[in-house]
Amino acid sequence: MGVIEVDRARARGPRMIPDRPWADTILDEAVISAQRGDIGPAIAALATSRGDPETRSLRVEALSRALIGASRFIEAQLAYDQGNPDLWLWLGRTRLEEAWELRPDVRARAVQADRLHAYQSAMESARQPLLAAAGLASGDPVPWECLMWLAVGLDRPRADKDAVWHECSRRWPSLYSAAVVRLITLSPGWGGSAQETLAFARSAAAHAPEGSPLPALVPLAHFEITAAGRAPMSRGGWFPFEAQRDIVSAAGHWSERRFGGAHPRSIEAHNAFGAAFFLADLRRPARAHLSRTDGRFSRLPWSHLGDPAQQYRRACARLNL
Template identity: 35%
Template sequence: MGLFGWGKRSAARKEAALPKPVMIQHRTYDDPVLDAAVAEVSEGSLQAGLTVLAECREDPETRTLRAAVLGKTAIGHSDELTTIAEQAEDPDLWLLVGEARIQEAWAIRGSGSGASVGADRAKLFHSTLRRAVEPLHRSAKLLPKDAAPWVSLMPVARGLNVDREQHDDLWRKIIDRAPMLYPAHWQRLQYLAAKWGGSEEEMLAFAHGCVDKSTPGNPLVAMLPLAHFETYLPRFRKLLEERSPLKIATLQVRHFAKVAEELAEAADRWQTGPEPHVRDYEAHNLFAAAFCMAMDKDRAKIHLDGMGDRLHGIPWAYLGADVLEEYHQRSAKYR
């Protein structure tokens, strides 16, 4: 299914646009089928994207990952997708429309703090996010047992500052369908973070709860290092503003060293499982960076190796300005 001439690059231009870096950024998954679908959608062929979404309707971990990746691939084309979706009434297509609009909205906002987003940009961000709501509800209506559209609505709710009651209701809808879903817990933790109006105490309690309920092999335990990075970041940014290199160095040494023992226990609990998980690379990124910061060389090496040369912006972007540079700087000491 073509999308009005979208794509159509020559093979030479396509090859030139895809250099082969030492580290693979923004692709912390191992899903060759998804990679092939992304290539097809990038060239304007929609059918491959819909096929890979349809085939994992009973696998919420894979479905949510594929929806997010394909949505990012379709940035700038949500209106074209909507025109097709109006004729097809396909839950996978409506999910893709919603994800594309979410990705468009967050691209407008940027990754900085709320204070860095001007009034005009914030207004456009909110209006674009609101346009994701109806497609996701249409997808959910067509496939009532699917957790994916409800997970997609979580960053929408966060960006639109919905009240706690509405967010709790959204959370219950997801947990009823997929109680251990990794991206849902990631989004819930972000909502509970202080930067979005929550508190460090509740966020950390939630992260510890994720560890407690995780079974061996489930990377949900990575919510713990994620929470500690979310407490680290505001302190780091404050010291940057104060231009206090000594205090920054002290923070970098002490923040993760203080929690190294509980991080180790969580990592050990996870790694006793035999089966791979689609979010393993993301979890290894979080633990690798945390153990690098805690100066635990042996554990850092385990998780640096576990990353499989796939680099996630969170947490490495939390440690410095450039993700790749920060990764190389930290990992060189511990590999």
């Protein structure tokens, strides 16, 4: 490749793969098939994830987003396989994702009563399938993680949110995706406080098992806290020095060494650290983390800045990735 070709490649930026922040070829194939109406590979992918909550959580989340608006395919399959916990879990999570699409803007809820009612009804429709999944697989924390999202979405009392978190965490204390929901639950934007958000993130990072990306909760916590008090699309002045030092320390504690290979959520963690370092103008660590995402960006934390695809591409372009 000559000089001109290199310049053109840089101008185009990284090859982006939206909404697929993982290194899981089985999941890639299952998502593509599900989007085409073939749910067979997805059912197989969920079945092989039993006993591995980290992979199971990631797969059901991705496959549910792939089937938004088409949950009837899962319902049809359930008619022939009522005792399958994977199908109940997938149906419940898909209904959650469909409900989030209906959520009215908080500033317009007073004039969107019908939309708010539709949203709440859609959220409630996820409860029974998730409870069925929890009953069929009593040791599985993933249905309880989904029920945490349900409690957040319906703005249930704090005691209800705490109770569901307890059920999830006692089954798998280090489940990354559940910790993210808990972090959001505690954040100022959802009725919590900056103090308890940071305390939770720091504690989770300090007690993370080897190879776990839980230290990435620290930059996510700072994003949640800062975003609660500012408009999107603003890059300057996101993190004061103390927050930057906190994020640098958390990054230093994260080791990707893990028996059995990289953690399923590692790419999400690289997005979290990379975005934070980019906003702090710490170019070297920002490049180090974003170069390891392979063009696969996650919704969090980029959505705090605006459109995730645009913000991720802009960061990579400015870092010459």
